[in-house]
Amino acid sequence: MSTIIGIDKLTQQITAEGVSKLDKGAERHKRESSITFTVKYADEHVTEIECRQEENKSGNYSTEATLIKRTQELFSRFLPQSQLVILPVTFRPSPASAVTPTWLDQKMNEKGIRIKQIAFDTGIDRESISDWVTGKRNMSQIVKAMFYYYLSK
Numbered sequence: 001m002s003t004i005i006g007i008d009k010l011t012q013q014i015t016a017e018g019v020s021k022l023d024k025g026a027e028r029h030k031r032e033s034s035i036t037f038t039v040k041y042a043d044e045h046v047t048e049i050e051c052r053q054e055e056n057k058s059g060n061y062s063t064e065a066t067l068i069k070r071t072q073e074l075f076s077r078f079l080p081q082s083q084l085v086i087l088p089v090t091f092r093p094s095p096a097s098a099v100t101p102t103w104l105d106q107k108m109n110e111k112g113i114r115i116k117q118i119a120f121d122t123g124i125d126r127e128s129i130s131d132w133v134t135g136k137r138n139m140s141q142i143v144k145a146m147f148y149y150y151l152s153k
Contacts, residue, residue, distance in 0.1 A: 003027045006039035010079070013044065018078045025074045033062065035070065040087070047082045049075060052089040064088040095152075099144040101135035107151040108133070118150065 002008075003026040007019060014022065029035040034056035041048040051071040053062055062070070067088035075084055108114070115133060119126040131137035132147070139147070 003030055004037045004039060006042075009039045009042040010047070013042065013047075013082065014078050022074065022078050029070065029074070033060075034091075035062070035067065037071065037074075041085075042082075044081070045083060046085060047075070047079055048085040048087065050087040050089060053091045055091055055093070061091045064090055094141070094145070096141065096145040096148040099139065099147050101133060104133050104147055104151070111151065113151070122146065122150070 002019075002023050004023055007023060010019065010022075026037050029037070034054040036052050036054065038050040038052070039047065040050055049071055051067045053067060067090065068086045071086045071088070072084060108118075115126055115129050118124070118129050122129075128137070132139050132143060
């Protein structure tokens, strides 16, 4: 299975060896920077490629300009005759990822909300809410999202 989605659209312009090399380059980008490529459209004159960066462990994310540059560097060697139209999609973290026990404490103090009120409004037991607020228990992404939307209104 290829790392590049829609790479079969390039088989008319690139040799099998070229496709293999292109795929290996894309695999390196995916492994090191969580960058994926999708060939949206391709003919002998124009090739449209989406370049998307997902969340990665390092927390370092590329700008649109960097994504465009990396895509051009990778594809232009194999498609020198084709005009590359690059659609960069940068990573945007979820607003709920900012939720921490400190953030919860701050928002609860700002709004004058107590654990008992959150338990009443959500139907979640007070002990679980207390453990999340104090940091005794890790919050899943769903729990963070619940707190974010509850305390951001």
